[in-house]
Every structure is written in C-alpha cells, then in structure tokens.
Amino acid sequence: MNPAPSVILFSTLSGLGFGFLAFLAAGLVPVHGFHAFALWFVGYALAVGGLLFSTLHLGNPQRFLRAFSQWRSSWLSREAWAAVLTLLLLAPMALSDWLGFDWPRLWGIGTALMCLCTVFTTSMIYAQLKTIPRWNHWTTPALYLCFALTGGAVLAGQGWFAVACLLGLAAALLAHWHFGDRRFAEVGATIGSATGLGPIGAVKVFEHPHTGQNYLMREMIHVIGRKHARKLRVISMLLAVVMPGLLLVLAPKGPAFLLAAALIHLAGAMTQRWLFFAEAEHVVGLYYGQR
C-alpha cells in the first residue's frame, strides 16, 4: 500500500494525542492552572491536528459531515463519531483541571477509556480489510493501542509504567511482524485463484491491460518500500522502543528528557507507520503479477 504522508501523520499524531489525553483525563498527571491548560492544549492539538491531516487525502473533504452517517456498518464512520464524542466529553475534565473545579475523576476515567476506543476504531479501519492480509489480524488493533498507550505514557512522564508500555509495544511489534509475514500465504489468494485459471496450470502475467500507471498501481502496489523493510524494522524498534526506554531509565528526570524521549518515540512511530503501509500487500497486485 502507498504510504501517503497525510495518513501516516494522521494516525501517529492522533494516536499519540488520544493516548496522552487518556493519561490527563485519568488524572495521572497532577497539574493545575496554566500548566494544566498547556498540557491539555498539547493533547488536543495532537489529536485534532492528526484528524485534520486525515482530511487531506479526501477527494471531496467539504462533504466530510456525511462520514458520520454510516456508523452501523462502517468503521471509518464509527471512528469519526468516537473521535468527536471523545474530544467533546474530555472538555469538562480539561476545564476542571485548568480552573481547579475538582470535578469527579470518574468522568475522566470514563473518557480516558473512550480515548482508547477511538484508537481502536482507527485500527479497525485497517484490520477489517480482508484484501490486505497483513493488516487483517488482531495484531493491528494491538499495535495501534500499544502505540497510543506508550506514546501517551512517555509524554505524560509515567516512569516505570511508561517502561512497561514500551516493553508491551516491543512485543506487539514483534507479533505484528511475525504473524504479518505469514498472513498472505494464510489467506491463500494466488494469481491462480485471482484469475480462476489456477486449476489449468501455472499462471503468469503475459501483458498488462495498460502501459502506464493507474490509480490501483499507485495506491495499492508499492514494491519499492519493501526493499529496505528489514533495516526499517530495526530502526523503528530502536527509535520507538529502545532509545526512549534507555532515556527513561538512565537519564536524569526532567521535562527536557521526557520531551526528547517522546519525540524520538514519535519518530519511531512514524517510521513504523510508513512501514505498516509499505509492507502491506493488497491482493489486487496478483492481477498485475506484483505485490
């Protein structure tokens, strides 16, 4: 799949944003007054900014309100609802922290869970697609949730809990790669089944229907990115897990180090998200003899 920058920015930034907002809402970052306002602002900016990036890849973004209509069947529609509802319901908690109202934390804990639900709906947009076997697996929601929790925990300075999250993320990454590498074969689509000609003999492409590129090839057949997949896996593991982990454990406490750890983690998340797309093979590639 084509790793479009707008989609990578959307899912990494809004994931980090909702993860961070969850920690704020649950009251795990003891802040008051202007300090609280600043942190909530960062959380909202990340989440909303990410969502705005997602509209960049729409052909007709001015009709976005229609995307709220099909929540009964569509994960994308559910995500739109979850994101907007969560951001609205978080607002009282933000006000309470900022202006010192001390409203009950139970509300915050509920909305923290909604933050995670929002990330889950994002992940299901990808995980539901049978046509992209690598994504069509439980490791996809696991990975998105781990990224959101870990990013949020690191940014929210959650100490040892952040380290535990980093370990969880490492496990989710390894699982996603381990199962992902086998998924295409497991689903069983081949050029033989795609053309229905497999029972007759070995099928190979003789001629493409068109000499140039088309939407399908640009969008769903991305062969170049996979060449460096191994190296990028190591890089994303180092950036997203190992380096922030070392910073959290070894470096002295302080907001500068937290920020550094969070930024390095975010760079790792973006690398991984790029790879998440670049490595994903769509079954339509079978018709073109390219995956």
Place this chain on the structure above:
Amino acid sequence: MTTLPQSTTTKLGLVIDMDTCVGCQACVTACKGWNDQGYGAPLSDQDPYGANPSGTFLNRVHSYQITPEDAAPIIVNLPRSCLHCEDAPCVTVCPTGASYKRAEDGIVLVNEDACIGCGLCAWACPYGAREMDADAGVMKKCTLCVDRIYNENLPEIDREPACVRACPTGARHFGDFADPDSKVSLLSAERGGIALMPELGTRPVNLYLPPRPKDMMTASPLAPLLDIRASGFAGWLDKILGKIG
C-alpha cells in the same frame, strides 16, 4: 445505507467467456465512451497525450499465460471489472453511504454526490474494480450500465451494458443470475462458471467461463508427409542423382 440487502430477487451480472475473448479491448473502449457522458462525473484522463498518460477506467483487460503440466502454454484474456458481489465489502466500509447495493437488482453503485473520496472502498475490493477519479475526486466503478439497461429511449437491442454490446466475439453475456433459466445461468452451469478469488468471501455475481480444454495431438497430422518415397520418374531421378552426388 451501506448495510447490504439481505438478498435480492434479481441478480444482474455478466458472464465473461475467457475462451472466446481475444483481448481486443473493444469493451474497454465502449465502456470508457459510454461512461464519459452518462452516469456521474466523466472518466477523466491525466496527461493523455504526454509522456506519462493515466486515466480512470471501469474495465481493464489482462492477458495471462497458462502453462498446463502436459500441454503447450496458452494465452487467456481476462477482462476485469466490478463483479457486483453479494457480500460486497466495498459497500460496508463506506462511511458516507455513497456506496450501496440495490435491493431490486443487486447492482452496486456509488452516489457521487455523497462520496467524500476517501478511497476506502477501493482498498476493500479484492478485484481492483474501483478507481478514484483524479479530476472529480469521487469513486468510479462499473454501473452495469444502469443508464442503458432500463433506458426506454434506446432501441431494445441496445438495452444491455455497453461492453456486452460492443464485444465482437460475443464473449460477454448479460442477464439475471437469480433466474435459473436465464442465458447467464444456463451458460455458467453448462461451462462451469468460476468465481474469482472465492477465498475472500465476496460471493461475486459475475462469473467467468474457463477456456475449453484444447485437443491433444499425439502425433502431428503432417507426420506422414515427412516420409515420402519418390516413385516412377522422380524415383529414377532420385536414384541417379544420388549416385552422382
């Protein structure tokens, strides 16, 4: 609504005969021609006469080489377009309700006025049947020529999809799969119509007829000609010339 109808009483679709298709691309051209001026936004082209042409098509004809274990390789052409699946994943993923499957005849359509151009339906389709139009920013797909098949302004002979009408070898057939006595049902029953990528669970309505088995020749029919012995004058000449040589 992007929930699918429970079942449809009519299931309009195509049978495409891979045995007779010669890959001439007439259906592609007819489709592009009709859909440039009918349903929804015209199918746009980008840089059509330049170095890197690209454009929106609802039908594309692939060619494959098949090598059976015990026979010579054969070339088969496969026109690929929307199969109007019964369990259409492209419909259920759509957030706006722009994609829908008609309860009355099973045709899968896009309401372009509601489409935000998110592209998710194209990701969900295993067959590459949907292409986003780069000019209009909306999703285009085969409409089964819904604006022809019911169109009483057209002579009756033209009330079938443009691709079917244009195919010079009669490799494309249009009809109702819900009716066991329709031409398409009979053809696919007789010739063993196949569903593409059944493992994806989409239950396509359109079916493809596999190439008929080719005759196997044990020896060349020309083989006796290789062993001609000259007789009469030619034989005498052959002998003399052979001696001189």
